[in-house]
Amino acid sequence: TINFTIKINKIIQNINNNFKIVAKDDKGTEIKFSVARLNSDEEDDNSNIVPFQVAYAISIHKAQGLEYDKVSIVVADEIEEQVTHNIFYTAITRAKKELKIYWSAETENKILKSLKIKDINKDFHLFKNNIQNIKTLKN
Structure with a gap:
């Protein structure tokens, strides 16, 4: 499992069960989530895909x-x-x-x-x- 904590420049009120709100301020929201490692013998499925793109x-x-x-x-x-x-x-x-x-x-x-x-x-x-x-x- 790989754990991520990221700051989003948007205030989020509601979030699904895959994410946890860590902190909020007037500039944005810090969220935490985990992603399972993809082993080379596993088939691709959506539960193993990182749910964001590095912009x-x-x-x-x-x-x-x-x-x-x-x-x-x-x-x-x-x-x-x-x-x-x-x-x-x-x-x-x-x-x-x-x-x-x-x-x-x-x-x-x-x-x-x-x-x-x-x-x-x-x-x-x-x-x-x-x-x-x-x-x-x-x-």
């Missing part, structure tokens, strides 16, 4: 250099070996305000373990400078 999807390579308020990343188990440090970094740094990553626990574990620290001194220096900048802005 605003962009590849990680095309997103390079762009930023978005909200970013959702879906990492299927089948492609986890293709997710390199550079691709993962590019993907997660596209979000300005909110980042959601959808992946299985196994995929998350494999990807995070595969990431290597290249230059810890450089990373520490950047982190230290950013912390000092944040403290300066607060005062």
Whole structure:
């Protein structure tokens, strides 16, 4: 089963049993639903089809250099070996305000373990400078 939580830019009052309203505000409704995985030996039927189309999807390579308020990343188990440090970094740094990553626990574990620290001194220096900048802005 794959679980989805999505925000719809429409206020929904009534919803069928396949969906659950998680939150509502004056800008839209957040809903949650599940979809059964389609095994290769199963025949197609409507209960296994994702009930929406991805309307605003962009590849990680095309997103390079762009930023978005909200970013959702879906990492299927089948492609986890293709997710390199550079691709993962590019993907997660596209979000300005909110980042959601959808992946299985196994995929998350494999990807995070595969990431290597290249230059810890450089990373520490950047982190230290950013912390000092944040403290300066607060005062």
